[in-house]
Every structure is written in structure tokens, then in C-alpha cells.
Amino acid sequence: MANAKSGMAVDDECKLKFLELKAKRNHRFIVFKIEEKMQQIMVEKIGTPNETYEDFTNSLPDNECRYAVYDYDFTTIENCQKSKIFFIAWSPDTSRVRSKMLYASSKDTFKRELDGFQVELQATDPSEMSFDIIKGRVN
Numbered sequence: 001m002a003n004a005k006s007g008m009a010v011d012d013e014c015k016l017k018f019l020e021l022k023a024k025r026n027h028r029f030i031v032f033k034i035e036e037k038m039q040q041i042m043v044e045k046i047g048t049p050n051e052t053y054e055d056f057t058n059s060l061p062d063n064e065c066r067y068a069v070y071d072y073d074f075t076t077i078e079n080c081q082k083s084k085i086f087f088i089a090w091s092p093d094t095s096r097v098r099s100k101m102l103y104a105s106s107k108d109t110f111k112r113e114l115d116g117f118q119v120e121l122q123a124t125d126p127s128e129m130s131f132d133i134i135k136g137r138v139n
Contacts, residue, residue, distance in 0.1 A: 008106040009040045010113045017043050018114045021071055022085060025049065029056040032067040032110070034102055041067070041110055053131050063094040065103040067110060069117055074138050084138050085117040093124050 014032055021027040029047040034040075044066065045059050056070055068088045076082055089107055091100050111120075119137045123129040 008034055008102070008109070010110055011040050011042045013043050014041055014110075015113055017046060018069060018116070021069060022116045025071065025083070027071070029059070029068060029070040031059050034065075034099075034106060036102070041106065053134065057126060057129070060090050061092075063092055065092070065095050065099045066090045067103070067107070069114065070134070072134055072138065074135070082138075084119055086134065086137070087111060087114070087117040087120045088129055089120070089122045090129070091122070091124055 014030075017027065017030050021030060026049060027046050028049050028051045029045075030043060031045040032041055033044040035042050047056055047059065053070070053072075056068070060066055060068065068090060070086045070088060071083055072086060073081065073083045089103065091103055111117075121129050121133070121137070
């Protein structure tokens with residue numbers, strides 16, 4: 001279904017791959033891209049379970065917006081293995097204004113399609129989504 005504000009549809013693969021990440025834990029991260037010509041949000045890159053947070057951040061372009069989900073595994077103080085799924089809206093200062101507006105206007109609808117992430121981050125430069133910030137948001 002297309003987003004009324006931006007006209008962006010969410011490709012079924014986006015939902016399918018997110019469900020796989022959430023239920024089967026067979027992806028570490030997914031990067032999503034708006035294809036303006038197709039008026040659709042698509043899967044751009046999928047990270048394997050053994051990829052690192054650095055691999056994930058390197059998958060985000062320096063000057064283009066993206067949406068992403070990242071599955072962060074951690075151990076609690078009680079020594080329990082847990083995981084939290086982060087939704088990250090990547091909107092670097094150097095990206096085009098039109099692109100920033102398009103991603104901002106499509107974000108809420110896209111988030112509703114991907115039900116099941118626990119933490120949301122908005123980042124305009126890498127420091128706003130550093131690994132320390134990710135670790136700090138799981139408590």
C-alpha cells in the first residue's frame with residue numbers, strides 16, 4: 001500500500017526480510033532504500049549474522065538517506081543473552097534536501113509496516129549512532 005504523504009509503497013521483500021530477522025535471526029541488519037522512480041521502498045543490503053556493527057555502518061552511504069534495522073545481541077548484568085532490534089533513520093547532513101524530505105515523510109508508514117523493533121534512532125552523522133550509543137540504549 002502506498003504512503004499517502006509521500007506516495008511510497010513498501011516492497012513485500014522489506015516485510016519478508018524483516019520478519020526473517022525478527023523471527024529466525026538469520027540477518028544481522030537490513031538497509032532499505034527509497035527508489036524514487038519506482039515510488040517504492042526496497043531492500044538494498046542484508047547483513048549476515050556474523051557481520052559486525054562496523055560492517056553495518058559501512059553499508060550506509062555518506063551522503064544519502066536510508067532506513068535500516070540492526071539486531072543487537074548483548075548479555076545482561078544477570079548474564080542472560082538478549083537481543084534488541086534497532087530502527088535507524090539515517091539522514092546525513094550532506095544528503096539532498098529532497099531526499100531528506102522524502103525519507104522523513106515516509107518514515108512513519110514504513111515503521112508501521114515493520115512491526116517489532118524496540119529502539120528507534122535518528123542519525124545525521126555517524127557519531128549519533130556510534131556503537132556506544134547502541135550499547136547505552138539497551139538498558
